Amino acid sequence: xxxxxxxxxxxxxxxxxxxxxxxxxxxxxxxxxxxxxxxxxxxxxxxxxxxxxxxxxxxxxxxxxxxxxxxxxxxxxx
Numbered sequence: 001x002x003x004x005x006x007x008x009x010x011x012x013x014x015x016x017x018x019x020x021x022x023x024x025x026x027x028x029x030x031x032x033x034x035x036x037x038x039x040x041x042x043x044x045x046x047x048x049x050x051x052x053x054x055x056x057x058x059x060x061x062x063x064x065x066x067x068x069x070x071x072x073x074x075x076x077x078x
Contacts, residue, residue, distance in 0.1 A: 001046065001047065001048065002045065002050070002052065003043065003045050003074045003077070004046075004052055004072060004074055005041060005042065005043050005044070005072040005074070006041070006042050006044065006056065006060060006069050006070070006071050006072070007034075007041050007069065007072070008038055008040040008042070008069055009037070009038050009039060009066075009067045009069070010039045010065050010066060010067060011066075014064075014065035015033060015039040015040055015065075016033075017064070018039075018040060018063055018065040019031050019033065019040055021065075022040075022060075022063060025059065025063075027044065027059050028042040028043060029043050029044065030043045031043075052071065052073070056071055
Protein backbone atom coordinates (compact mmCIF):
# COMPACT_ATOMS: atom_id res chain seq x y z
CA UNK A 1 0.00 0.00 0.00
CA UNK A 2 1.06 3.56 -0.74
CA UNK A 3 0.39 6.24 1.84
CA UNK A 4 0.28 9.92 1.00
CA UNK A 5 -1.24 13.12 2.32
CA UNK A 6 -3.06 15.90 0.51
CA UNK A 7 -3.47 19.45 1.77
CA UNK A 8 -6.54 21.27 0.45
CA UNK A 9 -7.16 24.94 -0.11
CA UNK A 10 -10.92 25.42 -0.47
CA UNK A 11 -13.15 28.18 -1.77
CA UNK A 12 -14.14 30.51 1.04
CA UNK A 13 -16.78 28.98 3.28
CA UNK A 14 -16.65 25.55 1.62
CA UNK A 15 -14.10 23.64 3.72
CA UNK A 16 -16.72 21.67 5.64
CA UNK A 17 -18.59 20.77 2.45
CA UNK A 18 -15.32 19.58 0.89
CA UNK A 19 -14.48 17.52 3.99
CA UNK A 20 -17.97 15.98 3.94
CA UNK A 21 -17.66 15.08 0.26
CA UNK A 22 -14.26 13.44 0.76
CA UNK A 23 -15.66 11.48 3.71
CA UNK A 24 -18.75 10.47 1.70
CA UNK A 25 -16.57 9.19 -1.15
CA UNK A 26 -14.77 6.93 1.38
CA UNK A 27 -11.40 7.51 -0.32
CA UNK A 28 -9.46 8.93 2.66
CA UNK A 29 -8.57 7.19 5.88
CA UNK A 30 -8.65 10.49 7.80
CA UNK A 31 -9.64 14.11 7.08
CA UNK A 32 -8.66 16.99 9.37
CA UNK A 33 -9.36 20.71 9.42
CA UNK A 34 -6.06 22.54 9.87
CA UNK A 35 -4.75 26.06 10.32
CA UNK A 36 -2.30 27.87 8.12
CA UNK A 37 -2.00 28.03 4.35
CA UNK A 38 -4.40 25.12 3.79
CA UNK A 39 -7.88 24.36 5.11
CA UNK A 40 -7.87 20.55 5.22
CA UNK A 41 -5.40 17.67 5.42
CA UNK A 42 -6.33 14.16 4.36
CA UNK A 43 -4.48 10.85 4.58
CA UNK A 44 -4.87 8.32 1.77
CA UNK A 45 -3.88 4.70 1.24
CA UNK A 46 -3.97 3.21 -2.25
CA UNK A 47 -2.69 -0.02 -3.78
CA UNK A 48 0.91 -0.06 -4.99
CA UNK A 49 -0.10 -0.36 -8.64
CA UNK A 50 -2.35 2.75 -8.57
CA UNK A 51 -0.89 5.97 -9.98
CA UNK A 52 -1.03 8.68 -7.30
CA UNK A 53 -1.28 11.50 -9.84
CA UNK A 54 -4.22 9.85 -11.59
CA UNK A 55 -5.91 9.10 -8.25
CA UNK A 56 -5.60 12.74 -7.19
CA UNK A 57 -6.83 14.04 -10.55
CA UNK A 58 -9.79 11.66 -10.72
CA UNK A 59 -10.88 11.56 -7.07
CA UNK A 60 -9.73 14.78 -5.41
CA UNK A 61 -9.62 17.49 -8.05
CA UNK A 62 -13.21 16.62 -8.93
CA UNK A 63 -14.53 17.54 -5.46
CA UNK A 64 -16.57 20.77 -5.73
CA UNK A 65 -15.06 23.60 -3.69
CA UNK A 66 -11.42 22.50 -3.98
CA UNK A 67 -9.27 25.36 -5.27
CA UNK A 68 -5.75 23.99 -4.81
CA UNK A 69 -4.03 20.88 -3.49
CA UNK A 70 -0.56 19.97 -2.31
CA UNK A 71 0.33 16.28 -2.33
CA UNK A 72 2.91 14.94 0.12
CA UNK A 73 4.43 11.54 -0.66
CA UNK A 74 5.60 9.36 2.21
CA UNK A 75 8.48 6.90 2.30
CA UNK A 76 8.76 5.09 5.64
CA UNK A 77 6.67 5.08 8.78
CA UNK A 78 8.50 4.89 12.10
